[in-house]
Amino acid sequence: xxxxxxxxxxxxxxxxxxxxxxxxxxxxxxxxxxxxxxxxxxxxxxxxxxxxxxxxxxxxxxxxxxxxxxxxxxxxxxxxxxxxxxxxxxxxxxxxxxxxxxxxxxxxxxxxxxxxxxxxxxxxxxxxxxxxxxxxxxxxxxxxxxxxxxxxxxxxxxxxxxxxxxxxxxxxxxxxxxxxxxxxxxxxxxxxxxxxxxxxxxxxxxxxxxxxxxxxxxxxxxxxxxxxxxxxxxxxxxxxxxxxxxxxxxxxxxxxxxxxxxxxxxxxxxxxxxxxxxxxxxxxxxxxxxxxxxxxxxxxxxxxxxxxxxxxxxxxxxxxxxxxxxxxxxxxxxxxxxxxxxxxxxxxxxxxxxxxxxxxxxxxxxxxxxxxxxxxxxxxxxxxxxxxxxxxxxxxxxxxxxxxxxxxxxxxxxxxxxxxxxxxxxxxxxxxxxxxxxxxxxxxxxxxxxxxxxxxxxxxxxxxxxxxxxxxxxxxxxxxxxxxxxxxxxxxxxxxxxxxxxxxxxxxxxxxxxxxxxxxxxxxxxxxxxxxxxxxxxxxxxxxxxxxxxxxxxxxxxxxxxxxxxxxxxxxxxxxxxxxxxxxxxxxxxxxxxxxxxxxxxxxxxxxxxxxxxxxxxxxxxxxxxxxxxxxxxxxxxxxxxxxxxxxxxxxxxxxxxxxxxxxxxxxxxxxxxxxxxxxxxxxxx
Ligand SMILES: NC(=O)c1ccc[n+]([C@@H]2O[C@H](COP(=O)([O-])OP(=O)(O)OC[C@H]3O[C@@H](n4cnc5c(N)ncnc54)[C@H](O)[C@@H]3O)[C@@H](O)[C@H]2O)c1
Numbered sequence: 226x227x228x229x230x231x232x233x234x235x236x237x238x239x240x241x242x243x244x245x246x247x248x249x250x251x252x253x254x255x256x257x258x259x260x261x262x263x264x265x266x267x268x269x270x271x272x273x274x275x276x277x278x279x280x281x282x283x284x285x286x287x288x289x290x291x292x293x294x295x296x297x298x299x300x301x302x303x304x305x306x307x308x309x310x311x312x313x314x315x316x317x318x319x320x321x322x323x324x325x326x327x328x329x330x331x332x333x334x335x336x337x338x339x340x341x342x343x344x345x346x347x348x349x350x351x352x353x354x355x356x357x358x359x360x361x362x363x364x365x366x367x368x369x370x371x372x373x374x375x376x377x378x379x380x381x382x383x384x385x386x387x388x389x390x391x392x393x394x395x396x397x398x399x400x401x402x403x404x405x406x407x408x409x410x411x412x413x414x415x416x417x418x419x420x421x422x423x424x425x426x427x428x429x430x431x432x433x434x435x436x437x438x439x440x441x442x443x444x445x446x447x448x449x450x451x452x453x454x455x456x457x458x459x460x461x462x463x464x465x466x467x468x469x470x471x472x473x474x475x476x477x478x479x480x481x482x483x484x485x486x487x488x489x490x491x492x493x494x495x496x497x498x499x500x501x502x503x504x505x506x507x508x509x510x511x512x513x514x515x516x517x518x519x520x521x522x523x524x525x526x527x528x529x530x531x532x533x534x535x536x537x538x539x540x541x542x543x544x545x546x547x548x549x550x551x552x553x554x555x556x557x558x559x560x561x562x563x564x565x566x567x568x569x570x571x572x573x574x575x576x577x578x579x580x581x582x583x584x585x586x587x588x589x590x591x592x593x594x595x596x597x598x599x600x601x602x603x604x605x606x607x608x609x610x611x612x613x614x615x616x617x618x619x620x621x622x623x624x625x626x627x628x629x630x631x632x633x634x635x636x637x638x639x640x641x642x643x644x645x646x647x648x649x650x651x652x653x654x655x656x657x658x659x660x661x662x663x664x665x666x667x668x669x670x671x672x673x674x675x676x677x678x679x680x681x682x683x684x685x686x687x688x689x690x691x692x693x694x695x696x697x698x699x700x701x702x703x704x705x706x707x708x709x710x711x712x713x714x715x716x717x718x719x720x721x722x723x724x725x726x727x728x729x730x731x732x733x734x735x736x737x738x739x740x741x742x743x744x745x746x747x748x749x750x751x752x753x754x755x756x757x758x759x760x761x762x763x764x765x766x767x768x769x770x771x772x773x774x775x776x777x778x779x780x781x782x783x784x785x786x787x788x789x790x791x792x793x794x795x796x797x798x799x800x801x802x803x804x805x806x807x808x809x810x811x812x813x814x815x816x817x818x819x820x821x822x823x824x825x826x827x828x829x830x831x832x833x834x835x836x837x838x839x840x841x842x843x844x845x846x847x848x849x850x851x852x853x854x855x856x857x858x859x860x861x862x863x864x865x866x867x868x869x870x871x872x873x874x875x876x877x878x879x880x881x882x883x884x885x886x887x888x889x890x891x892x893x894x895x896x897x898x899x900x901x902x903x904x905x906x907x908x909x910x911x
Contacts, residue, residue, distance in 0.1 A: 244323035248279025252326035254382035260307040352376040357483035360393035387555035416547035422487035425543035436529035437465035453514035454522035460559025470507040478502040528581035534562035535590035567602035608637040617645040624660025631668035653801030657708040664717030695723035719748035736772030743897025745862040752877040761822030769850040782812025
């Protein structure tokens, strides 16, 4: 094992119904999210009025979703129907996990946990959403502290994906692993925090707010300037003062008080914040921003964050990567603290943080000192390795960009893959994504940047190295399994196809969007797809960009197995035990897809697209979809599929490299890539 490895318990627990205690701001949102993901949920509060208020707030959020066309009336009704709102704790008797979200008062929480002890099954996991108490303290009064953990959600918990998963002193690894898997199944982005006051995110967020207040106190700038500078520097929609007005000055004051008690004056409540809290008034945001003060403001805000982020890593509260993910996903900062330190240069970051440390008469954390001494950027581990029972799981850990592949990810994936392939103690390798997606393709910004700077050769280099890695995966003597939960698009499908087995959850989906953005799959998609599903269906997938669900992927042979989320680990272990499969023949086309396969088999050949199969509604819809694709990309992709037939895979994938310069130099590629996510591209066939 190397320094990046973690050990995790295997999880195969089935969660059927869940409970939430406290139907306030957090509890109602948590219950809504759970129900939206298809689980039954029991929501408990003290009296009927409070229960009704919680349900009403869920109803309002759902109505908003309907108004914004992101939810149908039927889906909203189904979500509400899965929520059983009640005042009876006894109704929690049969739930698998309970999240406590009652007032932030230790006695109230302990009392709730004592009740849960009495009413819940002995194997029910009990989680607290406390923001400021130690999970161990909340657990202290229970009969079975082993099953108590922390699940710290962020407002609004039905929308904000971040959750800090906290192991308390006595929590079993199994409880933590099961709860973690459940968060992923719920589409959340979990990060792991030690049971330490403020966990990861509030630990640096609160000092960031405090520093904003102190900038005001020290007369460095007015509120309008501080907010504007923070918005600009951190890439956020609201500055610290506006944010405090919206989320509540009492919460900000309470957090600072708690952290101050735990970690000393640097974290404590600044006087102006105390006064504002006592006045009961929001901050006045009036005034003009003074651009000339932005740098002075930013340097101090960054200094506070750099210092605290490094300190929490020193203390083992969280990793560098989880700290960054916490900032990006939980607070929606453009970059995490460590990415910002790298951007600034670690020496300069350390110099800024030293100023802050000097003001508070504290020592610079070792994490930052060491890095500054070496003067190389922090290495952000974008792929993690977990070894369980001799199986190495390599998980791409960029959940906020759906684990998109870039040069760093591919390099780290390669390093960990070869490390695992060469280690005699490892019997199988699993490739997975963190969070709600497997891999949603390659990093589009990398392509755009290189097209603009006329360095398409870097795209060719990236693709060629990627092909090498995928060939090595395919040739590996140990079984390699792709573990697909959520979206697998483009490069994600190609990565999965290089593995010996693909096991997916019902929430997985697969597709090749490339020809819709002016390019074609370059990591073996035009070659390995036909080897799995036959030429006709491969052309259908690549030339139409049709996204298919897990069951359809199973039916046509694109994946090997579909199992519920909680059985993924078990399925993976069984596949590893089976060993590497022999060379596979494409699966025969199921009746449901025969017309499609026949139609697309003939694409590129003479007389294609002019026959009886067009009467088939799926073929007709596929033809319509093809109409919106980039014509050059589609033509090359079709040719590549034809030319690769019968070639050894090593030669076949190289065909994809030959046309890359050409495709990335087209106007359509630039149009398709740069329009992604903003508008429908207009392709000119040039
Ligand atoms: N608000 C946030 O942004 C935020 C973020 C993360 C975590 N938290 C934490 O979540 C918890 C809840 O916060 P909130 O903002 O939702 O509070 P809230 O005041 O909106 O809701 C608390 C709810 O708990 C209910 N309650 C109180 N005692 C109860 C009991 N004994 N049995 C059943 N229900 C009871 C109350 O009636 C109320 O409806 C706190 O621990 C808080 O620190 C809050």
